[in-house]
Amino acid sequence: MALTVITDDVALQRDSMFCFFDGNIVLHAQNDVLFRVHRGVLAFHSEFFNAMFDQSFPISHGPDKDRTIDDCPVIPLEDTADDIRQLLLVIYGKNRLKLPEETTFSILAALVRVGHKYGIHGIVSECQPRLLEMVPTSLRGYKQASERRSALKFTPRNAPEALHLFRLIDLGADNPFIIPFMLFLCSQLEESDIRNGLTRADGTPEKLSDADVRRILSMKRELQRRGQDALDTILYFEGPAPGCEMYDEDGNMHYEDGLECDMAYDDFVDRIPKREIDAYTRGDPFGTWVLDKMHALSNREGVCYACLEPHIEGLEKVRQEAWDALPVLAGMTTQ
Numbered sequence: 001m002a003l004t005v006i007t008d009d010v011a012l013q014r015d016s017m018f019c020f021f022d023g024n025i026v027l028h029a030q031n032d033v034l035f036r037v038h039r040g041v042l043a044f045h046s047e048f049f050n051a052m053f054d055q056s057f058p059i060s061h062g063p064d065k066d067r068t069i070d071d072c073p074v075i076p077l078e079d080t081a082d083d084i085r086q087l088l089l090v091i092y093g094k095n096r097l098k099l100p101e102e103t104t105f106s107i108l109a110a111l112v113r114v115g116h117k118y119g120i121h122g123i124v125s126e127c128q129p130r131l132l133e134m135v136p137t138s139l140r141g142y143k144q145a146s147e148r149r150s151a152l153k154f155t156p157r158n159a160p161e162a163l164h165l166f167r168l169i170d171l172g173a174d175n176p177f178i179i180p181f182m183l184f185l186c187s188q189l190e191e192s193d194i195r196n197g198l199t200r201a202d203g204t205p206e207k208l209s210d211a212d213v214r215r216i217l218s219m220k221r222e223l224q225r226r227g228q229d230a231l232d233t234i235l236y237f238e239g240p241a242p243g244c245e246m247y248d249e250d251g252n253m254h255y256e257d258g259l260e261c262d263m264a265y266d267d268f269v270d271r272i273p274k275r276e277i278d279a280y281t282r283g284d285p286f287g288t289w290v291l292d293k294m295h296a297l298s299n300r301e302g303v304c305y306a307c308l309e310p311h312i313e314g315l316e317k318v319r320q321e322a323w324d325a326l327p328v329l330a331g332m333t334t335q
């Protein structure tokens with residue numbers, strides 16, 4: 001795919017897509033990947049490059065005129081090749097943001113990083129709403145935000161990158177819930193990943209600060225405790241409730257057809273998928289699968305509503321209290 005050029009004993013790779021024969025500037029990204037592109041195009045889109053190429057307004061870290069490749073000045077950049085590639089795709093008109101089904105979190109993250117750094121405000125403002133959709137603004141929006149994250153192929157392994165990104169563009173200023181929610185997503189990782197950090201889609205390490213590691217681990221422990229409270233509410237049948245439709249006041253069954261609430265409830269518990277149980281154990285008490293199924297159960301006469309009610313109310317209480325406590329658990333307020 002990429003051609004290799006050897007200069008000064010360093011193996012440099014020309015990017016296979018952005019290496020124009022009439023390019024007049026070379027961007028040298030991390031891992032020694034080269035992009036031969038056009039000054040005028042960069043300057044047209046980016047405040048940063050516009051200032052760099054404006055001779056009347058010199059800035060210190062301009063092109064390295066002593067070093068040329070293909071007779072073009074070289075600009076050394078600290079960005080990854082993948083970030084620069086995403087940037088060039090947009091400014092050369094192959095904007096994948098126009099194709100929502102092709103847009104992933106990793107692409108949005110790359111574009112926001114370079115858009116922010118190089119003063120391409122249009123890109124940042126175009127990506128921002130897509131990123132904000134990943135964060136629920138209330139518990140009611142939890143499921144929809146989860147679906148948005150799935151559509152962007154976001155997993156908890158992207159959470160540290162997302163946390164850093166949301167801080168970079170100060171998205172937390174619009175919604176004080178955003179940073180606590182990002183910390184919550186980080187808390188869903190294994191403890192070793194929280195401590196050691198992870199890597200981005202392009203292999204770049206993404207390490208959490210010591211302060212964030214402490215914050216996230218303490219949040220994880222508290223959320224795991226609340227997840228256990230949720231499991232206790234879910235797994236053990238509390239009935240038959242006083243108003244049970246299947247039993248009379250003396251505890252005798254009305255019906256002899258095997259539809260007793262406790263047996264039906266136990267059957268329901270047996271059908272809860274392991275991934276749902278694992279989520280509570282991991283410290284995510286917010287999932288909706290169990291609640292949705294409990295409501296469906298009462299509608300289909302499996303378990304009467306009187307018997308289900310304490311489970312539904314108990315679970316909703318754990319969810320709401322954990323949700324309300326997120327900013328405090330994240331160390332964002334002192335309350």
Ligand SMILES: [Zn+2]
Binds near residue numbers: 243246247261306307
């Ligand atoms: Zn009942």
